[in-house]
Amino acid sequence: MKTDGYLSFIKPLERLITKKVLQVNPTIAPLRQEPEKTIIFVYEYERGEVDCRQLNSIEETFTYLNSSKNVWINLDGLKKADIDRICDHFGIHPLIAEDILSSGQRPKMDELNHLIYCLLNMLYLNQNNISVESEQISIVLGKNFVISFQEDATRDVFDLLRQKIKVKGSKVREAKSDYLFYSLIDLIVDKYFVVMEKLGEKIEGLEEDIIHRADTRTLAKINYLRKELIFLKRNISPVREMINGILRSETDLIEEKTERYFKDIYDHIVQANELAENYRDMMINLQDLYLSNVNLKMNEVMKVMAVVTCLLAPATVIGGIFGMNFVKIPWLHNPYGFFIAVGLMLIIPIWMIWIFKKRGWF
Amino acid sequence: MKTDGYLSFIKPLERLITKKVLQVNPTIAPLRQEPEKTIIFVYEYERGEVDCRQLNSIEETFTYLNSSKNVWINLDGLKKADIDRICDHFGIHPLIAEDILSSGQRPKMDELNHLIYCLLNMLYLNQNNISVESEQISIVLGKNFVISFQEDATRDVFDLLRQKIKVKGSKVREAKSDYLFYSLIDLIVDKYFVVMEKLGEKIEGLEEDIIHRADTRTLAKINYLRKELIFLKRNISPVREMINGILRSETDLIEEKTERYFKDIYDHIVQANELAENYRDMMINLQDLYLSNVNLKMNEVMKVMAVVTCLLAPATVIGGIFGMNFVKIPWLHNPYGFFIAVGLMLIIPIWMIWIFKKRGWF
Amino acid sequence: MKTDGYLSFIKPLERLITKKVLQVNPTIAPLRQEPEKTIIFVYEYERGEVDCRQLNSIEETFTYLNSSKNVWINLDGLKKADIDRICDHFGIHPLIAEDILSSGQRPKMDELNHLIYCLLNMLYLNQNNISVESEQISIVLGKNFVISFQEDATRDVFDLLRQKIKVKGSKVREAKSDYLFYSLIDLIVDKYFVVMEKLGEKIEGLEEDIIHRADTRTLAKINYLRKELIFLKRNISPVREMINGILRSETDLIEEKTERYFKDIYDHIVQANELAENYRDMMINLQDLYLSNVNLKMNEVMKVMAVVTCLLAPATVIGGIFGMNFVKIPWLHNPYGFFIAVGLMLIIPIWMIWIFKKRGWF
Amino acid sequence: MKTDGYLSFIKPLERLITKKVLQVNPTIAPLRQEPEKTIIFVYEYERGEVDCRQLNSIEETFTYLNSSKNVWINLDGLKKADIDRICDHFGIHPLIAEDILSSGQRPKMDELNHLIYCLLNMLYLNQNNISVESEQISIVLGKNFVISFQEDATRDVFDLLRQKIKVKGSKVREAKSDYLFYSLIDLIVDKYFVVMEKLGEKIEGLEEDIIHRADTRTLAKINYLRKELIFLKRNISPVREMINGILRSETDLIEEKTERYFKDIYDHIVQANELAENYRDMMINLQDLYLSNVNLKMNEVMKVMAVVTCLLAPATVIGGIFGMNFVKIPWLHNPYGFFIAVGLMLIIPIWMIWIFKKRGWF
Amino acid sequence: MKTDGYLSFIKPLERLITKKVLQVNPTIAPLRQEPEKTIIFVYEYERGEVDCRQLNSIEETFTYLNSSKNVWINLDGLKKADIDRICDHFGIHPLIAEDILSSGQRPKMDELNHLIYCLLNMLYLNQNNISVESEQISIVLGKNFVISFQEDATRDVFDLLRQKIKVKGSKVREAKSDYLFYSLIDLIVDKYFVVMEKLGEKIEGLEEDIIHRADTRTLAKINYLRKELIFLKRNISPVREMINGILRSETDLIEEKTERYFKDIYDHIVQANELAENYRDMMINLQDLYLSNVNLKMNEVMKVMAVVTCLLAPATVIGGIFGMNFVKIPWLHNPYGFFIAVGLMLIIPIWMIWIFKKRGWF
Numbered sequence A, B, C, D, E: 001m002k003t004d005g006y007l008s009f010i011k012p013l014e015r016l017i018t019k020k021v022l023q024v025n026p027t028i029a030p031l032r033q034e035p036e037k038t039i040i041f042v043y044e045y046e047r048g049e050v051d052c053r054q055l056n057s058i059e060e061t062f063t064y065l066n067s068s069k070n071v072w073i074n075l076d077g078l079k080k081a082d083i084d085r086i087c088d089h090f091g092i093h094p095l096i097a098e099d100i101l102s103s104g105q106r107p108k109m110d111e112l113n114h115l116i117y118c119l120l121n122m123l124y125l126n127q128n129n130i131s132v133e134s135e136q137i138s139i140v141l142g143k144n145f146v147i148s149f150q151e152d153a154t155r156d157v158f159d160l161l162r163q164k165i166k167v168k169g170s171k172v173r174e175a176k177s178d179y180l181f182y183s184l185i186d187l188i189v190d191k192y193f194v195v196m197e198k199l200g201e202k203i204e205g206l207e208e209d210i211i212h213r214a215d216t217r218t219l220a221k222i223n224y225l226r227k228e229l230i231f232l233k234r235n236i237s238p239v240r241e242m243i244n245g246i247l248r249s250e251t252d253l254i255e256e257k258t259e260r261y262f263k264d265i266y267d268h269i270v271q272a273n274e275l276a277e278n279y280r281d282m283m284i285n286l287q288d289l290y291l292s293n294v295n296l297k298m299n300e301v302m303k304v305m306a307v308v309t310c311l312l313a314p315a316t317v318i319g320g321i322f323g324m325n326f327v328k329i330p331w332l333h334n335p336y337g338f339f340i341a342v343g344l345m346l347i348i349p350i351w352m353i354w355i356f357k358k359r360g361w362f
């Protein structure tokens, strides 16, 4: 079996996916790799004005705790020392600081010391290998501030929000920090749909593959996509519970009118989960289709062999009969004997095939 | 393998179904295609009189907000500007306006600002390819009005209701707007059964197909129907929850006596869901039946090959033995040698088949 | 493949079963076939006396509304006009009248206007084709009366009750109408076990079939029974919920001491549901057994082919070698050459089979 | 196919198991077979003294109703007349008397007239055919008495308890009748683990079977064990609910400190249920292993056929070529022609096998 | 079939795993093997000082009951007499003493006599055969003490904690015994992730195995890992419930601020359970991949046979035709006859293969 083709196809990709799916919480690892540097951006805004600046050290964020405006502090790259200091200053519990630093966590929300904390994963689609990548983000909502902690400094899903903050009269500028908190989560959840749409396209392509050819390459793709879906579901599914936790919370950090916006996210995440379930059903359909196709193919080959075997049978026997070296063999001296024998070699298999056709085998 | 037959069969249909099943909420798409025009119809009625007219602009609906009669405003074709204006005037929350405009949403209900909002899908059966098509509809119930927002201007399921409104003394004419609201949902749910009945007929046809022939065409049909059922279930299943939401709501928009009618819809949607579950079980049965049939067919072919192989075996060996060119071969000069050899060629396979039959192989 | 045998077997039966399983609620059908006539029987009884008579018109039942005794009115055959009139007179809601008339409904109970309404299906076993048949029955319990609405005038499961009512001192004669209501449901549920017992016998027979022969006929029977079980489960499963509804209801139509009897039915219906689940598990077992048997059979055939192929191989080659027409072939003039060659033809395959046996292939 | 071996194996056993699994509640049967005689034993004990005696008639038990000591009445063999009399005297509801008499019931508990009633099955292991057998037992707890109703007079699981009652200072002697009630149920549940351990050993043996040989006998054993597990689960699973019912009950028949003992049984029955679930998973594993093994075996046979076919192919063709009777055939007169031809017959298949090996087929 | 390779691979390992999975609670066994000796260590500490000593007899622990400091008593090796004495002294209920002594129990928690009791399993990874091993541990939390009961004296997961207790100013030294209780459970749960990570690596390795070769050895590994996962899940899954029990408990043994730490464990155990679920999904994926691979391999072999059969067919027939001994055979005297015949033997199969290729079979 030429598994090399299959292997070479999956080599760079598959390995990664399997690792992703089986990956356990790195808090257990004794060593955590610290990023080289932390980038800190602050947006301080109210209806009338907005101020966006990059800070040079974690201590500079401390003054924003008592700002009279809305504040969004975004950290890219998480150094343990920095996280511990900022958490200490803003009253974030050490266990939550630990969660912020431990990547690979299950999405969840927590309410503690008059702060709301939530942790979830931003999903991106790697356009090269159409694989789902994740970046863990922790968001803390305080009375007038939101702090977001990102692992990867090179990307996030908040550019649209950054633009809106700068636009005077935009909804986010008019509202309080709870709406900012909502906006961050909304953008993350919206991105889930973008990622799912791409995966959906891949499933569609896979279906065409299965119909056209059902080889090891297709098998590799099915296996690959099933793992992506496990990974997707693991990231999306607990977010529902998380949003629900925010809705049921009795905090006064989130105003009555903003709660409705969280209910809107809730609707979306429910839909995302159902869609993921549909994707899984589709994959099961495709797998069955693949197996049935392989089966049908095998059947076709079996039939060819049966036909050839049937064609061969009488010819071999007749040839054997008149090839024997007995001294007395009838018709051997008959001038038409040869043609009769060859004729039988032709007529008998044709008659056999006619019978088989009639019985519905071919 | 002749997959082209399979492919050509599914080409126009299958592709669409897969897309339908994998389709994500278009709210995430940056561009939404606006319909060319909006058609607005208003029914204003009370026990004694009814007035039905087509309006030319969205502003004309505004006067109906404070009508003393029952009002049904139906919009076909959803322009963003129109929806925003009417929602603003009738006190419908911007998030709900967003839902109205986003097709492909999960059925749901909401209660807000003394309005009840519900969103679900009308299902139609495309008679050409027997596929299920959906049209999203949003229905808003106010104190004395019902507004329904439809995507597709060319069709809906409310013609029966339009007739009843015009009939003096009909139940809907006697009742308030909550009964009108009920009637709209009832007609949508009733249509689900019509669609399911047609799908049921298709499943019946499929069973006959599987029994008569189990080829790639059948495979394509099984795959096709499974996707239709995923799509059906996705549309029907959340409606149960939606009706339940209306029943548990503590609104005074729905009177005590109308609530009983919603309970009737609830019974129906529960039954529709169970039926969909039965359909799925039937499809699993059919798939198993298909696979077993393919297996049995393969077995038949294997048996033929075994029989022919067994027939061939002794003849070939005997022919080979007496076809060797040794100088001294016994019986070669015997005048009956040839007939004995041919006789053995016949007797041995018959004896073999008799043995096999006895052991239960054929 | 000889599918005709399979087809001819299922033709009269299978079609019906599939229809039964896929059947949707006929309320959606525009036309409902009215029965030709309605048969009305009334039992009016108290401890001391009993009066049983057949009524000629629906209006004659009206007087029983205020009878001081217990009254059981049984209608066989449901004409819309009659149902509407009697419902109107006895205070039964129009929606329930609609339910009474719509066959194919899901079992349920309702409590309305000081009446308890329940709808379920009587199951019968058609002894000819061992298929499960259903008849919908609606039962209404009022203060001193029970009305039962049956579709089919030719049969029900209440004969035992009719006898008991006539026996002075029997439990039903001593009790109120709530015990009569209980008795009707109890007899229906008891019949479920009778039907299941028969199905159980069929499953047992099927197992024997699968072991003895695993052909298309067996396949048809498996498929047939699976559909019967879907149908059975659909009818039995919601009855549990229905009885539970009666138990939780806060009606005073059912006395404290009769409630215990409904709890007894509840135990039975729970057991019936678990049994149906066990039946389903058994069917899965049998299906797996069938598939394994087909597989083993195929394996046996493959082995025969392998043996014959191995036997044939050396003989063919040796025969071919000494059948070649080269001028110089060794041993050709040896007087024992022929016997040595034939001997090799025998010894080599025996040696091969010995090897295969040792390696565990046969 | 030699199904007779399979059949002869299952004949005496399988039939019974299937019957056991499909068995419905015999209350529906018109005729119940009465045992020939009833054996009644009474233990009357308090801290200081114990009195154990066999009674001759059911009426003799009546005096124990108002005994000032703890009383355990055990009935082996259930005659309808006796049960009705004793139930009547001890205040046990007629419906419970019916339950006591109806074997094949689902385990359950009930609380009625200041009595606690529970019904469950004692499980035994038949050492001859390693099948699970059940005996229904009903236990009634009154203020100072416990009555146990057994079907089968020849066996139960209470011998350990009988010994303990006779030992002065044992826990049961020190405690009230609620501890006696606990002890009976505890012994029954403990026996479940003994039975499961034996089944576990059988599953282990089955695994070894599947690895060593995967024939019809193994298939029969898999099928057999799956049915035993269905039966086991049906008996064990509702006991959890039953114990829970006792724990939640607000009776004062069970003292605060005895309740803790029922919690201990609850832990055990939860564990028994999980174990049964694990057993089922193991069986699924084994079934998959069996199927894979059968598949691999088939593959092996296919490979042998492929090898032999490949070996045969060139020899047959070369033999055929030089066996033709053309007048002019090259090399025919060459003295080494024969050896070259035979050499080719050997070299070509060796070269083919080498290729196949390289491509990973063998 | 060469099952010996498979067998020899699983012999030492597999047997153990199956036993582990099917193992029932040994409380039912009449005999329990007592360890040879018990090792008792006590840590008595407060903020300022720590005292760690090994005790010689169980009676020496008694004095610690009323210590004013925090006390951790750890017992390795459980002798019935010792356990009964210590439980009696520290007020632990006899039923809990029984649980402590019965290994193979389901993880659970209990609250009794102002003590919190919890039982769970420490998991280790046997590096030799990569199998999961478990050791049952019981932990009792009293007002100022924690007692841990271990089965195996040679190992546990608490070394990190022992170090921390000795470090002045460490969190555990600053806190009360409830934090010590938390720390023990936290370390056990942390170890679950370490074990799962190793299993994850094994699953990854298995995937590579399946792709490269799909033989009996791979089959044995799949079977092996599935059993390990059943065992893992059985140990991890009830711990969630156990932690939840601690969180919902209304004890005052656990302070408000420590409860948050238990919530942290709760998050981790939820994640561990989801991960175990993902592992199971991955194993199902791999099993499907394995089966598909075996199928594809079989298909490849079938194709080779089909090709060879097709190549052989015309050559055999042509050779047979011209090998017949008829006196008059055309072309026999033609000097190119032989070459034409051999040419046909080559051209016809090439043409056949070309046809098959075109129809997509190869």
Ligand SMILES: [Mg+2]
Binding pocket: A095, A098, A099, E264, E267
């Ligand atoms: Mg944490």
Ligand SMILES: [Mg+2]
Binding pocket: A103, A104, A105, A121, A134, A135, A136
């Ligand atoms: Mg991650």
Ligand SMILES: [Mg+2]
Binding pocket: A076, A135, A150, A151, A152, A153, A154, A155, A156
């Ligand atoms: Mg980032």
Ligand SMILES: [Mg+2]
Binding pocket: A186, A187, A189, A190, A265, A268
């Ligand atoms: Mg959004």
Ligand SMILES: [Mg+2]
Binding pocket: A186
């Ligand atoms: Mg949005």
Ligand SMILES: [Mg+2]
Binding pocket: A247, A248, A249, A250, A251, A259
């Ligand atoms: Mg709130």
Ligand SMILES: [Mg+2]
Binding pocket: A264, A267, B095, B098, B099
């Ligand atoms: Mg929305």
Ligand SMILES: [Mg+2]
Binding pocket: B103, B104, B105, B121, B134, B135, B136
């Ligand atoms: Mg849509």
Ligand SMILES: [Mg+2]
Binding pocket: B076, B135, B150, B151, B152, B153, B154, B155, B156
């Ligand atoms: Mg429309």
Ligand SMILES: [Mg+2]
Binding pocket: B186, B187, B189, B190, B265, B268
């Ligand atoms: Mg309706």
Ligand SMILES: [Mg+2]
Binding pocket: B186
């Ligand atoms: Mg209607």
Ligand SMILES: [Mg+2]
Binding pocket: B247, B248, B249, B250, B251, B259
């Ligand atoms: Mg209400």
Ligand SMILES: [Mg+2]
Binding pocket: B264, B267, C095, C098, C099
């Ligand atoms: Mg209705």
Ligand SMILES: [Mg+2]
Binding pocket: C103, C104, C105, C121, C134, C135, C136
């Ligand atoms: Mg019906």
Ligand SMILES: [Mg+2]
Binding pocket: C076, C135, C150, C151, C152, C153, C154, C155, C156
């Ligand atoms: Mg009837």
Ligand SMILES: [Mg+2]
Binding pocket: C186, C187, C189, C190, C265, C268
């Ligand atoms: Mg009954």
